[in-house]
Amino acid sequence: MHQKYISKKYDILSTSISINSLNWKIILFVFALLIPTEFSLNFVELRLTVYRLLLLLAFVPCLIKVMHDKNFKILAADWLFLGYAGWVLLSLILHLGIVGGMKSGGILMIESFGSYLLARSFIRSEGEYAGLVKLIFLIIIALSLLSIPEFLIGKNLFRPNIEHLDFRFGFVRAFGPFDHPILYGMYCASAVSLVLYVPIRNMQDMGTHIGRALWVTIAAFISISSGALAAAIVQFALALWRKLFGGFSAKWRLLLIVIFILYLIIDSVSNRTPIHVLLHRLTFSQHTAYYRLEIWKWGTRNNVAENPWFGIGFGEWVRPEWMHSSSIDNFWLVIMIRYGLPSFVLLALGIFLLFFVVKGRSLLSGPVRMMRTGWCFSLIGLIVAGCTVHFWNQMHVWFFFLLGSGAWIASKGDCASSNLPRK
Secondary structure (H helix, E strand, C coil), X not given: CHHHHHHHHHHHHCCCCCHHXXXXXXXXXXXXXXXXXXXXXXECCEEECHHHHHHHHHHHHHHHHHHHCCCCCCEHHHHHHXXXXXXXXXXXXXXXXXXXXXXXHHHHHHHHHHHHHHHHHHCCCHHHHHHHHHHHHHHHHHHHHHHHHHHHHCCCCCCCCCCCCCCECCECCCCCCCCCHHHHHHHHHCCHHHHHHCCCHHXXXXXXXXXXXXXXXXXXXXXXXXXXXXXXXXXXXXXXXHHHCCCCCCHHHHHHHHHHHHHHHHHHHCCCCHHHHHHHHHCCCHHHHHHXXXXXXXXXXXXXXXXXXXXXXXXXXCCCCCCCCCCCCCHHHHHHHHHCHHHHHHHHHHHHHHHHHHXXXXXXXXXXXXXXXXXXXXXHHHHHHCCCCCCCHHHHHHHHHHHHHCHHHHHCCCCCCCECCCC
């Protein structure tokens, strides 16, 4: 019944779902993310990867397009994401001076708000969005097949001179073309819900939508990253809940109630905090969970609490003597420590409002509703996984691009109250 419904609804898109429906700038950008950083250019002490260079060239044209296109509806989230990028820039200027802050903060603005703008500018319909999902799925198929030799024997076909990390379960953690297995795994895991809820008729020979989601999950597993697996598990859990309670209008409020009740139960019966229990389940070992919990404690109490407004920049963060590594395995905590609490609040509020507007749209066609579900689940998986890993380089850019890729849904339906008036 469910599969028949999806197929029938997607017949209306079968002629438009094609990679050719994508703007060439989007196609170039997606492939640029796969080019190893060894091919970067050094310009005025800046490391310009190919995707950074494309975002630099596209930033002003995309900004003009968004701000002056009469058919383009500006959302409150747009301003909040701009505010986030601006606060990061201001924070780094205060820490590094005008020249250093403009360089580092400017690049981060290009990576975050620039990639969001690029998606906002050129993914504006269900056909373009479905074309993007198709392109991502085909890329992940190719990446997974080409990464098998690395996974089994440590031979990276993209970066032959890469130094691999420790073995896990007797296998090599695959980098693929990315700078770290975490980035490779998170990139693949981000597509689980996208391919699960955007069935494309002319791709049926590759298997069902569930088969595609499983393939993407296996591709993510090649990285043997707990963050990637956490993102995939969260998405499958949300999909299962939606399947079980599909006809219940308050299913998501019910889910929040269940999570709250489980939190109280764990807190009362366990000798560990619920957060510790959750981290243990989302990581490969209790030691890793404990380590990340300590990172959170020291990060919030000894860094964020003492530098709440503008953070500490790229300086060394305060941590216990036995914690030799300076890495912070938490995307959200990194933002708070480096740039201050306001940066996190602006970003979190922007994500929440974008979700709220997109979710609040009614009178959507069947295909758009399915795309909305896939987009929301994908980002929720990344948001949860971001509590256990950091997003940097390609994954940092990809996260903001995915945010912008679903914002077009906000212009669909009958809810227009969230649009800001133009001057």
